[in-house]
Amino acid sequence: MTDLLALLRYKMPSAAWIIDIQASRVCCSNAAAKALLSDSLHDIESGQRVIEDELKVRLSHYLETLEVGDALPFKWPFTGNDGAQYHVSGSVVALDDGHKGVLCEAHPSIGASVSTPSVVPAFCPLTQFETLSFAMFDLNGHFIDASAYFVASFGDIQHIRDLFAHAGAANSFMTRFSQQNSLSQEIRLSSLAGVRWHTIEITYNSTDQTAYLLTQDIQEKREHEIALYRLNNYDGLTNLPNRNLLYQQLESAFDNARRRDRQFGLLYVDLDSFKVINDNFGHRVGDELIQRVAERLKDNIPTRACLYRLGGDEFVVVLENTRDVAELESIAESIMQNAGNTYPVAGMEMMITASIGIASYPQHASDVDSMLKNADVAMYRAKSMGHNMYVVYQNTMSDNSNAYLTLGGSFRKAIDEEQFVLFYQPKIRLPDEVVIGAEALIRWVHPELGMISPDSFIPLAEESGLILPLGEWVIRRACRQLQEWREAGYAPITISVNLSSRQFMQADLVDMVRQALEDTGVDPQYLELELTESMLMADAQQSIEKLHSFRKLGLTLSIDDFGTGYSSLAYLKKFPIQTLKIDRSFIHDLGIDGDNDAIVKATIAMANGLSLKVIAEGVESRSQIDSLNGYHCQEVQGYLFSKPLPDVEFRAFMQGYVASPSCSKGVLLQ
Structure with missing residues (x-):
């Protein structure tokens, strides 16, 4: 006081x-x-x-x-x-x-x-001030006297201008003070501790023609305010702006676009199967992967685009003043192209892809919430179609989104009540075209909506974590089916089951499969597990160990959709697999597109050189069969022979599709 x-x-x-x-x-x-x-x-x-x-x-x-x-x-x-x-x-x-x-x-x-x-005192004992930074200047700004606290803060000051960090700030301050007798503001001053924020109050005393200056250091207060601002507006893990700043930019973008008749858009980016990594490697590894992904995303978007992290594994890219949606699609393609490069995380080489939804103003939305919602809907459509894809929003997707949410509410009940069934698509041996196996494909028989395809509910299962009990049900049902066919007197064939990436990362997967085989009494050689390249390359060393454990059980292992992933030949030799399954995208234009022919021919030759069996999926024409026979492909599956069939129809198919005694090819008995 x-x-x-x-x-x-x-x-x-x-x-x-x-x-x-x-x-x-x-x-x-x-x-x-x-x-x-x-x-x-x-x-x-x-x-x-x-x-x-x-x-x-x-x-x-x-x-x-x-x-x-x-x-x-x-x-x-x-x-x-x-x-x-x-x-x-x-x-x-x-x-x-x-x-x-x-x-x-x-x-x-x-x-x-x-x-x-x-x-007005005859003298001013400013040295008595112990806690106030107070100084006196004449009307020309020359120093008169100051408190000890002021001197300790600012040192030897000859003129009031010496206090300011920038000459422009000093000029502005002096001009304003000359126009009024008192002035108060927050400004950066050059103190002995460095340039720091202060509040300054200056008052002119007309009696003795002296200016009284009071300063207070508020640097810590400003730093606290800045820290609080960053806490509220920036993601602590990636340092990217968060949802708060995203909404601010989108509000501004809508305002600018309306006033100037411009377009803008955004990409909603969601990592594929990120929860699998968190669940199996822990959140530290997951956090480090998120940081690496954020860095790569920043490197793969235009400098004028803004990247935000919404939380978890979701990011948003905003691009203003676009010419058309094609600009946004170009960014999505760049992101996907770079997804093939692995991320060095925790001493491992990990790979993760993303599903991307695109929405644009004015084509797809007229306000912030609609823009984000529609881009999110498009992203989920991309996720349901497969990984590492992008989809541009269409108006019809909103209806599908509502149905999608409805399915989510009844999914767990469907597992408990076993509303799921397996369909079987025959695998045909070449060149004699005899049924030697089947791929098990799950279907949901909804009590109200009827038959639902896996494209509609598998993403739900992945996101909710219910893919694990659902995957176990598929394996056990496939084993029981093998046992039922054997007991019915059918010749032994192989059933292949697709594993999801999250299921493959399951710590007790090998033990679960072993128990299913023991419970059903099925010979392990007739159960084949299909895995994707990206799944195996997420952690190649751990994949090798798990695959060897499956081989010890006697299972057959296959790489599904071969040619669409990014595995190297060096790892391909290390994986203890028996089969490569060529993706249908290469088979579709076989005999029409010379590049596809070259890829398929080279893949089959390589597989034969590594003593691997090759199966081509998506076969729909005799010309494709002729080409595959010429390249020495061992097996095929596709609609040329049969669509996926329920158990009863598949048994009829096996009975009718037998080897002809007069030729080496199988015939379908009518």
């Missing part, structure tokens, strides 16, 4: 006093205030003057919301002993005990006669 009292005495020749709201009293005042308020501030020297309850309540309300240095948002009139009119203004000050008080200043009303005494 000593420094505040000294400030009242030497800084302010006008009447000034300080109200301690918490103690309900006027705690100090200068001589001018004592003279002006002598009738109302009796006993002021003893500190017994108590303020009225009404004033205390009013001022307390403002102290709760204002910071030190802030002015009260109102002024009040006052009539002096001599009848002169004054208006009183207030500002918030810090008292010695840490709480806040109100500094009141009385100024003569315009046109009023003033007889209030003004006390």
Whole structure:
């Protein structure tokens, strides 16, 4: 309180006093205030003057919301002993005990006669200030005197301009001060501790033509505000702007696009099967992978595009002033092309792809929420169609999205009630075209919606984690089916089952398969597991160990959709697999597209050289069969022979499709 009292005495020749709201009293005042308020501030020297309850309540309300240095948002009139009119203004000050008080200043009303005494000391003992950074300057800005605290903060100051970090700031400040008698602002000053944020208050005393400057270091307060801003608006893991800033940019983008008749759009990016990595490797590995993905995304989008992380494994890319949707598609293609490069994470080489949804203004949405929702819907459509894909939003997708959510609510019940069935698509041996196996494909027989394809519910199973119990059900049902066919007297054939990436990462997968085989009594050689290249390459070393464990059980292993992933030949030799399954995208134009022919021929030759069996999927024509026979492909499957069939129809197919005694090819008996 000593420094505040000294400030009242030497800084302010006008009447000034300080109200301690918490103690309900006027705690100090200068001589001018004592003279002006002598009738109302009796006993002021003893500190017994108590303020009225009404004033205390009013001022307390403002102290709760204002910071030190802030002015009260109102002024009040006052009539002096001599009848002169004054208006009183207030500002918030810090008292010695840490709480806040109100500094009141009385100024003569315009046109009023003033007889209030003004006390100006013959000397100003500024060295007595221990906690206030206070200095005096002449009207030209030359240094006169300062408190010890000020000198300790700013050193040897010759001119007020020496305080400012930038000459432009000093010029602006001096110009503004020349136009008004007092000034208060937050600004960066050059202190002995470096350039730091301060609040400065400067007052001109016309009596002695001196400028009084009070400074307060608020660097820590500013840093706290910045830290709080970053906490609220930036992702702590990737340092990318978060959902809050995304909404701000989208609001601004909509406003600009409407006013200037422009287009803009966004990409909603969701990583494929990221939960599998978190569940099996832990969140530390998952967090590091997210950081690597964020870095690569930033490198693969235009410099004028903005990248945001919404949380989890979701990102959004915003691009303003686009010409058309093709610009957004180009970004999506760039992201997908770079998904093939592995990420070095926790000493492993991991690979992860993304599903991307695209929405644009004005084609697909007219407000922020619709834009994000529609891009999200398009992303889920891409995820349902396969990994590492993008989809541009279409209006019909909203209806499908509602149906998708409806399915999600009844999915767990469907597992409990075994609403799922397996269909079987025959595998045909070449060149004699005899049925030697089948691929098990799951279907959902919904009690109200009827038959639902896996494209509609497998993404639900992946996201919810129910893919694990569903995958176990498929394996056990396939084993029981093999046993039922054997007991019915059918020749032994192989059933292949697709494993999801999350299921493959399941720690007890080998034990679960072993138990299913033991419970059903099935010979392991007739159960084949199909895995994708990306699944195996997510952690190649762990994949090799798990595949060897399956081989010890006697299972057959196959790489599904071969040619669409990114495995190297070096790893291909290390994987203990028996079969390569060529993706249907290469078979579709066989005999038409020379590049596809070359790829298929080379793949089969390579597989034969590694003693691997090759099966081509998606066969739909005799010309494709002729080409595959010519390349020495061992097996095929596709609609040329049969679509996926339920158990009863598949048994009929096996009975009708037998080897002809007159030729080497099988015939379908009618």
